Amino acid sequence: MFSRAYRAAITLPPLLWVAVFLLVPYALLLCYSFWSVSTSQTIVHSWTLDNYRELFRVNVYLQTLFRSMWVAARVMIFSLLLGYPLAYYLSFYAGARKDLFYQLVIIPLWVSYLVRAYAWKTILGSDGVLNTLLQYVHLTKHPLEFLLYSPFAVVLTLTHIYTPFAVLPIYAALEHIPRNLVEASHDLGASPSQTFWRVIFPLSIPGVLAGATFAFVLSLGDFLAPLLLGGPSGIMISNIVVSLFGAAYNWPLGAAISLCMLLLVVSLLTFSEKLEKKWSFR
């Protein structure tokens, strides 16, 4: 139906822009990961695998990566645990107030990330709201130190940020389930909880996978929360990359780590997509 000129007009401009501003930079990133930095702080354009060797040789990089993945995994699990029942409530129980509740879930998403992370800082600090509240009601005598500047704070904040990200795709998947399937299940003798595990949950899996992927991948690459709330024990892989591009000035090494992250993210996405397809029964 569409002429070649039309199709060229809609294809070429975005293609060009994306090529210049996404493809080329990623390609440069790739190149940089094989270069090195000289002692006089200039980039040496000679091809070497040193950066990658460094990654595996020096413990701190792998350790931080695994710690980041562990943080991301916890955020993913908590987001799902918090988000799934909420999405379920919205879809099956909320009735007329469904729209209102949906808006209530989205609103925090639109409030600045920085603002929310910062808010947790004020809540969790030793002079913060939570500690002074606990002391005020005499539950504790001294401020709880682990609340802030710890992986706990990072996981808590990121869970707060990414739970809505988990709720939305699960909600969408639940909404797509025809209600007569639930009735059919009851009709055939399955109680509500049997119906949930045999019919509703399996059909919601694509949504769960999407939400889990978002939560995991976005948490993995997060650098703000660890910087604001993580303290020394809460450093994550992105913080290392940021410092390598900043004070630590080692662009090639930073590029190598970034590339690994990119590969990791892309493979996770592909894996998740394949799983989603397997579980989608359209």
Add this chain to the structure above:
Amino acid sequence: MATISEPVIRSAKSGVRALLDIRNVAKSFGTNPVLRDISLQIAEGEFLTILGESGSGKTTLLRIIAGFESANSGEILMEGERLDLLPPYRRRVNTVFQHYALFPHLTVQENVGYGLRVAKLPKDEIATRVSEALAMVKMSAFANSKPGKISGGQQQRIALARALVNRPRLLLLDEPLSALDANLRRQMQVELKSLQREVGISFVFVTHDQEEAMVMSDRIALLRMGELEQVASPREIYSRPATAYTAQFIGHTNLLRGEIKAGVARCNSLSWRVGLPEGPALFSLRPENIRIVNSETGPDIDVVSFRGRIRHQAFHGATELLQVLCDDGLTLSVRAATRETRQGELHLEFSPADAVLVRESPERG
């Protein structure tokens, strides 16, 4: 007003309780009354159709029996025990849904065996019963297919098998044939009917299609605006409609409005003797009961004669439906065997016995 049909007479005589006893069930959605005071009994082994227009409440009644809605008042008993107090997953009732509601993530076999698995029956028993059920609906070859890959008619059979495999006391069917094309529909009507006979379970079938109801049912319960208009066998309901609505809803009819005085019914220029009380009267006269004759017969108390001209002729295959304008201004539908051409003025007659006295159908708010 229910006319007693054979299965119920049998069970009444033998003293057996009706399978399902619906007593004074009423249901409103908000301020909107959908069912008003429904009482109905369903016998063992009978094929009952709940017939009605959209909005008549037929689907709501079915859903109340299944357990997906609860009535505002009244009760339902199955074999003497309160059915309406049980949630749907504890009733010995299964439903064939209008759009089949097959589980997309399970194979055909897993769909059919769902109720049995939920009841935690032993695996080999499940396997046996599932293959029997699939064979019964002639879908054994599709055991490992997914619902998304089979046609509508095939999905319908699977929905049927899935319900029947649980050996319910009662099977509910919610307009299961409405999504099928005409030929497939007719075929399925015959199959469903013979299946019901074979299995011996009571079927409660909901439809808006009166032809379908007549073909399949032992009894028809005609529902209008939340109340039962008439409950009777197809033949009974066709030849002896109780109300004007029934007469018009099922098949075609002519409604003749007139008066009975001193044993004579008079509608416009037509009159005949009746043994009915005096007062205003409404008669239902089926088009096929009006005969076209060659010449005017003599005054005959057994026949009502009149003349008319053809205004419109509609071809229906074996028969045609004629709109005839009578001398006194009345227009009547006449069903006759198809002829190539019909000329101007016709002589027509009908037997007084075929003019059935019907009640007015009141407007309901």
Add this chain to the structure above:
Amino acid sequence: MELPMSARRASRWLPWHAIAVFAFLYLPIVTLIVYSFNGAGVGGFPPRNLTLDWYRMLFADDAIWESVLNSLIVAFAAMAISLTFGIPAALALDRANFPGKALFRRLVLLPLILPGIITGLSLSILFHDSHVKLSMLTIVLGHGTALISVATTEVFAGLQKLDRAQEEASLDLGANYWQTFWRVTIPNLRLSIIGAALLIFTLSMDEIAVSFFLIGRDNTLPLEIWGRLRRGITPEINAISTIIFIFSLMAIVSWYRLRMNAEKRGLAM
């Protein structure tokens, strides 16, 4: 449609869970707002000395307002870029087949899920190697690129709901492709485009990860706040955060209203 009444008896803890999660989601926001009026500053419980002092300090703070202005400029410019390239991208994905389409789709959607810093630093490498100085322009280019995926996703979803027959009717009646595009396609996509624009604007105003690497002399608002946070918490931040929250709230409520209105009138999204 809701669960059949039989199932509703089953879960009584669900509503409580929902309330708890909502409380968790809104706790920080409420804390911020309340403490922006707290005379005693950032921490402590309970809040006391209600005051507007922090707001007064905020309004006198020139650096913040400069950064707000910068952010606004960047947001509008990014919106323009993202829409200009995102809308054709969505159309291309929906209607055209060309070599490398799969790669193109992946590439366009990647910045959505990839950690922002990767997009940011790869762009900074580009600018560094092309000897382009970091400035507002580089930030605009960064935001525009990163947010194309938002425009594409929203418009693509809208295209799925678009009735092809309308465009065919337009062509049938004599309009050419270009005219059909402006007279039929775009008006039908109006809602998707507005939604995308609002989302891009909000995301750009809050963007840190990409901006971090592309910043020149001029700060955007988030980076300005960020800089201050490094130096220590001031209650002024509570005040500006509250204001940001109110604006975000207005943005999403108006978007939602728009969408509900259009759906009521039966327009395509």
